[in-house]
Amino acid sequence: xxxxxxxxxxxxxxxxxxxxxxxxxxxxxxxxxxxxxxxxxxxxxxxxxxxxxxxxxxxxxxxxxxxxxxxxxxxxxxxxxxxxxxxxxxxxxxxxxxxxxxxxxxxxxxxxxxxxxxxxxxxxxxxxxxxxxxxxxxxxxxxxxxxxxxxxxxxxxxxxxxxxxxxxxxxxxxxxxxxxxxxxxxxxxxxxxxxxxxxxxxxxxxxxxxxxxxxxxxxxxxxxxxxxxxxxxxxxxxxxxxxxxxxxxxxxxxxxxxxxxxxxxxxxxxxxxxxxxxxxxxxxxxxxxxxxxxxxxxxxxxxxxxxxxxxxxxxxxxxxxxxxxxxxxxxxxxxxxxxxxxxxxxxxxxxxxxxxxxxxxxxxxxxxxxxxxxxxxxxxxxxxxxxxxxxxxxxxxxxxxxxxxxxxxxxxxxxxxxxxxxxxxxxxxxxxxxxxxxxxxxxxxxxxxxxxxxxxxxxxxxxxxxxxxxxxxxxxxxxxxxxxxxxxxxxxxxxxxxxxxxxxxxxxxxxxxxxxxxxxxxxxxxxxxxxxxxxxxxxxxxxxxxxxxxxxxxxxxxxxxxxxxxxxxxxxxxxxxxxxxxxxxxxxxxxxxxxxxxxxxxxxxxxxxxxxxxxxxxxxxxxxxxxxxxxxxxxxxxxxxxxxxxxxxxxxxxxxxxxxxxxxxxxxxxxxxxxxxxxxxxxxxxxxxxxxxxxxxxxxxxxxxxxxxxxxxxxxxxxxxxxxxxxxxxxxxxxxxxxxxxxxxxxxxxxxxxxx
Numbered sequence: 001x002x003x004x005x006x007x008x009x010x011x012x013x014x015x016x017x018x019x020x021x022x023x024x025x026x027x028x029x030x031x032x033x034x035x036x037x038x039x040x041x042x043x044x045x046x047x048x049x050x051x052x053x054x055x056x057x058x059x060x061x062x063x064x065x066x067x068x069x070x071x072x073x074x075x076x077x078x079x080x081x082x083x084x085x086x087x088x089x090x091x092x093x094x095x096x097x098x099x100x101x102x103x104x105x106x107x108x109x110x111x112x113x114x115x116x117x118x119x120x121x122x123x124x125x126x127x128x129x130x131x132x133x134x135x136x137x138x139x140x141x142x143x144x145x146x147x148x149x150x151x152x153x154x155x156x157x158x159x160x161x162x163x164x165x166x167x168x169x170x171x172x173x174x175x176x177x178x179x180x181x182x183x184x185x186x187x188x189x190x191x192x193x194x195x196x197x198x199x200x201x202x203x204x205x206x207x208x209x210x211x212x213x214x215x216x217x218x219x220x221x222x223x224x225x226x227x228x229x230x231x232x233x234x235x236x237x238x239x240x241x242x243x244x245x246x247x248x249x250x251x252x253x254x255x256x257x258x259x260x261x262x263x264x265x266x267x268x269x270x271x272x273x274x275x276x277x278x279x280x281x282x283x284x285x286x287x288x289x290x291x292x293x294x295x296x297x298x299x300x301x302x303x304x305x306x307x308x309x310x311x312x313x314x315x316x317x318x319x320x321x322x323x324x325x326x327x328x329x330x331x332x333x334x335x336x337x338x339x340x341x342x343x344x345x346x347x348x349x350x351x352x353x354x355x356x357x358x359x360x361x362x363x364x365x366x367x368x369x370x371x372x373x374x375x376x377x378x379x380x381x382x383x384x385x386x387x388x389x390x391x392x393x394x395x396x397x398x399x400x401x402x403x404x405x406x407x408x409x410x411x412x413x414x415x416x417x418x419x420x421x422x423x424x425x426x427x428x429x430x431x432x433x434x435x436x437x438x439x440x441x442x443x444x445x446x447x448x449x450x451x452x453x454x455x456x457x458x459x460x461x462x463x464x465x466x467x468x469x470x471x472x473x474x475x476x477x478x479x480x481x482x483x484x485x486x487x488x489x490x491x492x493x494x495x496x497x498x499x500x501x502x503x504x505x506x507x508x509x510x511x512x513x514x515x516x517x518x519x520x521x522x523x524x525x526x527x528x529x530x531x532x533x534x535x536x537x538x539x540x541x542x543x544x545x546x547x548x549x550x551x552x553x554x555x556x557x558x559x560x561x562x563x564x565x566x567x568x569x570x571x572x573x574x575x576x577x578x579x580x581x582x583x584x585x586x587x588x589x590x591x592x593x594x595x596x597x598x599x600x601x602x603x604x605x606x607x608x609x610x611x612x613x614x615x616x617x618x619x620x621x622x623x624x625x626x627x628x629x630x631x632x633x634x635x636x637x638x639x640x641x642x643x644x645x646x647x648x649x650x651x652x653x654x655x656x657x658x659x660x661x662x663x664x665x666x667x668x669x670x671x672x673x674x675x676x677x678x679x680x681x682x683x684x685x686x687x688x689x690x691x692x693x694x695x696x697x698x699x700x701x702x703x704x705x706x707x708x709x710x711x712x713x714x715x716x717x718x719x720x721x722x723x724x725x726x727x728x729x730x731x732x733x734x735x736x737x738x739x740x741x742x743x744x745x746x747x748x749x750x751x752x753x754x755x756x
Contacts, residue, residue, distance in 0.1 A: 057108065224488075562708075636722075702718030
């Protein structure tokens with residue numbers, strides 16, 4: 001077959017050109033070296049954790065718990081020094097922060113100064129949580145940050161167990177003390193039982209006493225209710241009579257004002273009445289004298305002529321003067337009497353209710369007669385005065401002719417004078433009575449005014465007292481309302497008290513029973529507490545009662561076993577991609593397209609199989625990587641290697657170096673989307689969908705099935721998918737070779753065309 005000779009020729013060219021041969025050998029060793037390094041037994045992220053620098057800062061100042069010194073921070077540092085979880089660096093705060101800023105530490109763990117102090121608050125009402133502070137420099141390496149975070153979590157668990165152990169020891173110590181206390185409490189509860197028995201007897205007596213007084217308390221409540229009703233009526237009666245009392249006080253006050261006005265008027269008129277009495281007396285005396293003189297004049301008319309010169313003229317002058325005075329006095333007396341009458345009438349009108357007595361009207365009538373008589377006398381005294389003047393004047397001029405007329409006139413005057421004298425006598429007697437009555441009236445009115453003042457003051461006091469009495473009665477009524485309400489409450493309370501004492505008596509009986517049970521229970525509890533063991537093992541059991549006990553299936557002996565599917569896949573694909581750099585895919589002019597495809601496919605496939613066998617020898621024979629099904633591993637490795645060869649053949653033949661670059665991009669795309677670093681299930685949804693169409697996904701799953709899972713069916717299924725990729729890209733490569741390669745005839749034609 002011609003393609004066999006062509007294949008032999010192509011391999012001969014590789015061996016003939018030592019440079020190309022060395023390059024091909026080097027390319028085949030790249031995945032072997034890559035796999036040999038990553039699959040070595042000492043290659044693992046947790047093999048050299050002691051080289052990972054983590055700073056620890058202990059600022060804890062310690063504390064005292066139950067008289068014992070507590071230094072949790074120092075104890076933690078000592079335990080960290082003993083272990084090699086990571087590379088601990090015990091420094092101060094300043095050095096730690098400078099190292100973190102200079103990227104010298106992957107993490108800084110700081111134990112605060114109050115760390116131990118907060119430990120002592122666990123048994124307090126408001127315990128304070130302990131805070132173990134850490135700062136990660138995640139930018140240095142993400143995996144390292146996860147490792148250091150896990151170390152910090154383990155420290156937290158270790159601290160929690162240590163603190164729990166300390167407190168468990170304290171609790172056990174307290175239980176031992178409590179056992180003794182319970183024993184004492186048992187003794188005390190026995191005494192308590194005796195005391196509650198006595199209490200029960202006392203509550204029985206109390207219940208009997210309270211229940212016996214319930215009837216009296218009910219009577220007290222009823223009496224208080226009746227008293228409240230009586231005080232209510234009293235308050236209403238006093239309030240209803242308050243208006244009448246006020247009117248009485250106002251009326252007596254008006255009476256006092258009227259008697260005061262009456263007394264003032266009487267006092268003001270007393271002087272006039274006295275003058276009236278004195279004037280009327282003088283008038284009587286004067287009229288008597290006039291009458292005596294007239295009588296003498298009438299008797300001595302014969303000796304008138306003799307006496308005219310010596311006595312008539314002077315006498316008539318005196319008469320004229322006397323009648324003038326009589327006129328003035330009688331006028332004043334008439335005016336005073338008129339004013340007296342007017343004053344009495346005004347007083348009567350102003351005080352119609354005042355009882356003035358039987359003499360009041362006599363005084364008024366007498367005053368009117370005096371006023372009338374005085375008015376008449378005053379009018380007549382005018383004529384008398386004029387006559388006296390004429391006598392005095394005519395005595396000297398017409399004495400003789402007027403003697404007869406004088407005698408007649410004197411006779412008439414004597415007759416009138418008798419009436420005047422009689423009226424004057426009556427007037428004088430009436431005025432004496434008026435003066436005496438007026439004095440009596442002033443005295444009576446004075447007493448009346450004093451009595452009215454006392455009545456007014458008394459009624460005002462009565463009014464004020466009545467108001468206070470009404471207010472007091474209201475307060476008494478309010479107070480009695482409260483007393484009534486209070487006694488009702490007392491009655492209800494007493495009933496409740498009686499009921500409560502009954503319940504108290506029942507409760508005391510139950511307390512007595514309970515105290516006896518308490519005594520027995522404490523005694524039994526003390527006996528059981530004495531059996532509590534507080535050894536170190538017990539304390540550790542309470543501090544950390546749960547231990548994780550797990551089993552693994554399909555476990556990894558080394559970390560490299562977990563990465564072997566990924567390393568084998570990448571190594572195979574990368575080695576074939578590098579090998580393609582040293583192979584030419586341009587078809588010679590004398591070779592058919594089909595033969596050229598078969599030659600190049602067999603050449604690249606053979607090299608890929610050799611490369612796969614070399615990697616298997618190094619990984620599983622020399623390095624001893626874990627494998628559960630060697631035969632399936634060999635078969636799957638060759639299938640995957642041929643599939644990758646078909647993919648690279650298609651891309652390199654179709655695009656040359658651009659195609660190789662696309663193959664490299666395809667490999668890079670599959671590094672984190674095919675279950676290499678993270679399970680496919682943990683990828684975002686769009687990447688999970690993408691991983692289902694990428695060949696690395698099924699290569700990694702297939703290698704994992706034969707290396708650790710011993711799942712031949714899973715390996716077969718993934719091998720089937722890989723075989724589909726092989727068929728697809730082999731077919732695509734054939735299409736490329738059929739349409740892209742040139743025949744010899746086409747080559748000659750193109751060469752001739754170029755020559756012309």
